[in-house]
Amino acid sequence: MRLTSRLALLALTLLSCLPARADEGMWLPLLLKQLNEADMQSKGLKLTAEQIYSVNQGSLKDAVVQFGGGCTGEIISDQGLLLTNHHCGYGQIQQHSSVEKDYLTNGYWAMNRDQELPNPGLTATFIVRMEDVTSQVLAGVPTSNITEADREKLVQGNIARVAQAAVQGTHYQSFIRPFYNGNEYYMFVTEVFEDIRLVGAPPSSIGKFGGDTDNWAWPRHTGDFSIFRIYAGPDNKPAAYSKDNKPFKPRHHLPISLNGIKPGDFTLVFGFPGRTNEYLTSWGVDEVYSLSNPAKIKVRDAKLRILDQDMKASDKVRIQYAAKYAGIANYWKKWIGETRGLKKLDAVTRKQEQEAKFTQWAQAGTEAQKAAYGPLLPQLEKNYRAVRDYTLARDYVTEAALGVELLAYANSLLPLVDMVEKKASAEELATAVARAKKGVAGFFRNYTAATDQKVATALLPLYAEGTPTALLPAYVKNLQKQYPGKTGWATYVNSLYSKSKLTSEASAQAVLDEVAKGNVRALADDPAAQLASAIITNYRAAILPTYTTHTDQIALLQRTYVAGLRQMQTDRKFYPDANSTLRVAYGQVATYEPADGVKYDYYTTLDGIMEKADPTNPDFEVPARLVELYNTKDYGPYALNGTVPVAFIATNHTTGGNSGSPVINGSGELIGTNFDRNWEGTMSDIMFDPDRVRNITLDVRYMLFVVDKYAGAGHLVKEMTLVGGPNGTAAPEPSKEVKKMKVKQKAAKVKA
Structure with a gap:
């Protein structure tokens, strides 16, 4: 797909009604080259915009899915393994639970493919490509002397026609959404998989640790993750549930970094933010x-x-x-x-x-x-x-x-x-x-x-x-x-x-x-x-x-x-409000000071879980197996300074729908899974404040520790591509997986 000269010119002149301050914005992947690449690279990104979003070769976007209707997930193996939040998979975990088989309380782990549980109605949606279709959608729509209701009828008629034509004769689906309050329209061509099976979920005492007490709060110690797998038909295309389906082979999966993070490190959140209203009066x-x-x-x-x-x-x-x-x-x-x-x-x-x-x-x-x-x-x-x-x-x-x-x-x-x-x-x-x-x-x-x-x-x-x-x-x-x-x-x-x-x-x-x-x-x-x-x-x-x-x-x-x-403001970059479409937010690992005399560090550890432990409070119960691992310091390769990192914060602009989004380092490797914001920053749906807004991320090392050491599901870890270790650098060179992606993209350009 090629950008028209009109789109390129428009992208370079996008504006903002408020100054776009550091790390503010939920950006369209299609426009990263024009709007954000240089800024992202100055903050520590080692990739190009093409490696983040490409329609010609596998890119980071091909490892990101809309999970169900309201969350995000990421592909973490070449066998369709999908990571998202525990609270995103909560409904499916609940549907499989009963008083006799209480997976909510006890967790669930499939020790082989036959034990992976189907979830009727659950989907995983990939974005195949995006396209500016403003001119087609607004064709024949008067700019004045028309009611909003009548205008919307004309717009919806054009949307239906354009979206249908884009996928006719294919197995793809498409939808078109308004941007900038209906000043522009973009089409998203999608591939929707419907055989999604539950693979693993920690007990609620890990996946919901802190409960409502800690919800929307920092510091946080919640192991908020669950694992699913996408299955496909024999042609690797979407298919209804069947025992004969095979694990999906993705165009790209995210390698997982064990090298950790430090303040100032680049972070990229890739996902489907739900709804913001930054330009309200x-x-x-x-x-x-x-x-x-x-x-x-x-x-x-x-x-x-x-x-x-x-x-x-x-x-x-x-x-x-x-x-x-x-x-x-x-x-x-x-x-x-x-x-x-x-x-x-x-x-x-x-x-x-x-x-x-x-x-x-x-x-x-x-x-x-x-x-x-x-x-x-x-x-x-x-x-x-x-x-x-x-x-x-x-x-x-x-x-x-x-x-x-x-x-x-x-x-x-x-x-x-x-x-x-x-x-x-x-x-x-x-x-x-x-x-x-x-x-x-x-x-x-x-x-x-x-x-x-x-x-x-x-x-x-x-x-x-x-x-x-x-x-x-x-x-x-x-x-x-x-x-x-x-x-x-x-x-x-x-x-x-x-x-x-x-x-x-x-x-x-x-x-x-x-x-x-x-x-x-x-x-x-x-x-x-x-x-x-x-x-x-x-x-x-x-x-x-x-x-x-x-x-x-x-x-x-x-x-x-x-x-x-x-x-009015031609010198400002203008980002569109979130509307459940694929976006990139980027920032850096950072501490913050929510009030006078209060300063929060940028990470939490397993030690903090044990400090919060309270058997009389359901929000802070700790499973016996986790206590045993803590006492014996049996942390495997997931430890740092004698403990296990649990969560960290950064300055990325996120909202509902970003739950489960991959948090990616400058080398294109997974370092965590986004699951919340700090309470002081929840007004960022309406007004962003870089001094207060922080997204909260589950450190990928805690996820691996729980899967491997707590659950004994090391077979899942073996599927993943792990990079580095506790003694590695905080900003490693791109992994082999990312380097392969880059080589393929260069080859494609030469061929073109």
């Missing part, structure tokens, strides 16, 4: 800071307390809700840290200062510039103020009302009622009911009605009290009158759960059997379905239209604002 930041985050934190705090109590009281509930709890808790604590970080940075004021400069620039320009950008910020302010109540109402529906699993489940079945009322054909209804019946067992496998009833008792009052009164459904207002106060809500919830037929697998199947016969009232008259229907119908009629109108207008204005900022 002051009103957008204020909405997050003062409105949305506090509401969501309040709701999740109540839910987590209940789940925690019930999970501690029952092993069955603990296993059922383990993955759910982890997901809820993760962003609950993140939002708390983000809110504190935005306050500490005085983010709203800093955004206002930027907006004042923008206004001054707009008014000082040509008449066309004044017309395009002069009215922009007042219009954004007007729309943000108008949408506040609707944003709050929406948050309470999604977090509180649908945070009750019974209501969320009932809501998922309501389309069946609509189908009957709209007189769908018997065949269409039968297909839909069969699909619903198929999902019943899966839902109830991880559901306990008694626990969910406690959640409903806590969350429904929060929903009713937190939603602006004018936006509450009449049905809920009547419930408030009929069942006043918190005791009233408890009485109502008792009645709801005792009368609903959607609280158990058998009765839910019976309801669906009735619907299949045409008796839709069996579902429509269920009290859970009635409450869910009232809330969602009101949401769609009274909340969503106004919310959409204003957010569409904000999106249009934000796109224009970003375009204006790029015109």
Whole structure:
């Protein structure tokens, strides 16, 4: 693939609305040569941009996958071995667990290929190539006098056509995403593998060591990793699960360095960051800071307390809700840290200062510039103020009302009622009911009605009290009158759960059997379905239209604002917000000082695990085998200065989705797996601060130590390409694996 001259020129003139300070940015691999290569090499990178991203030969990108829908993984052997975080594989580990086979608590290790466990629905997605398709996507789309909704219809039509044409006649897939708030569009051609098997996972006392106490915190001592394997068909292409499939042979796998790290060492994070909003206006930041985050934190705090109590009281509930709890808790604590970080940075004021400069620039320009950008910020302010109540109402529906699993489940079945009322054909209804019946067992496998009833008792009052009164459904207002106060809500919830037929697998199947016969009232008259229907119908009629109108207008204005900022600041590199596409972030190993008189070192060790050990606290239990290895100092080749390194921090710009991302040294070798950020730096999704933001990485030597010495799964280590040792240099020359990659790329260029 060749870059057009237009793309090359555009890349050289990309701008930023805020100064792009050291190590800030999530960069498109396609543009590294133009934008970042020189800077990366000045910080210690020994590779070229072509060795990081190439479409002609194997490169680092070919060892990086999107794991499932929301994490990253890396290929660490020529037999498809895949490394990611323990919390990324947590759902799969949970699905394989039971009270009798508790892999969450005890861990799991496949000692041969036959013991590797399939995971239906799990995928690993490689990026084959990227392409700027802005001109194709915006072809025929007016630049003015069009609503955002109408513009989006035209854009989506073009996207569907371009994406389909790109992969027609191949086994590849493709998708197109907007960048810079819709000013540009890039296409990603992908290869998606669907036979992914669980190979190994440490016990939770290693993989989740520190639990919620240490989550989003440094210093950290969590062995946050799990290992899977990609399988392919006989042609090494994606194939559905089959016992006859063979381990996938990748175009490149990451060699693993045992040489360690030191402050100032170059680090590269390659992955799929989920979502950032670096270019929000002051009103957008204020909405997050003062409105949305506090509401969501309040709701999740109540839910987590209940789940925690019930999970501690029952092993069955603990296993059922383990993955759910982890997901809820993760962003609950993140939002708390983000809110504190935005306050500490005085983010709203800093955004206002930027907006004042923008206004001054707009008014000082040509008449066309004044017309395009002069009215922009007042219009954004007007729309943000108008949408506040609707944003709050929406948050309470999604977090509180649908945070009750019974209501969320009932809501998922309501389309069946609509189908009957709209007189769908018997065949269409039968297909839909069969699909619903198929999902019943899966839902109830991880559901306990008694626990969910406690959640409903806590969350429904929060929903009713937190939603602006004018936006509450009449049905809920009547419930408030009929069942006043918190005791009233408890009485109502008792009645709801005792009368609903959607609280158990058998009765839910019976309801669906009735619907299949045409008796839709069996579902429509269920009290859970009635409450869910009232809330969602009101949401769609009274909340969503106004919310959409204003957010569409904000999106249009934000796109224009970003375009204006790029015109205003021609001396700044402009990186796109994260949108779950492949990105490179780079930085250096570094300490940091979060507060006056506090300074954190850049690494932690096994000694720290033993210092934190507390058998009375589930977050800090240490398995006996790990204690034994510590006491005997049986560390193998993974030790440094008489202990085992566990984790380290660096200045890379990361976010959700970067979980499991490889952290790579300047020679293209794996030195760790990214798994978190420091709490003080979680505001980096909105505003980056190089003095406070640090990504937290599992040192690859601790992973190897656990696999080899703790689990006795040395056969997995033998698959990997290990480089150096504890006495090696911190910045070794490229390994044989990387040198081979470089030779192949040179040969390809000569041939071309």
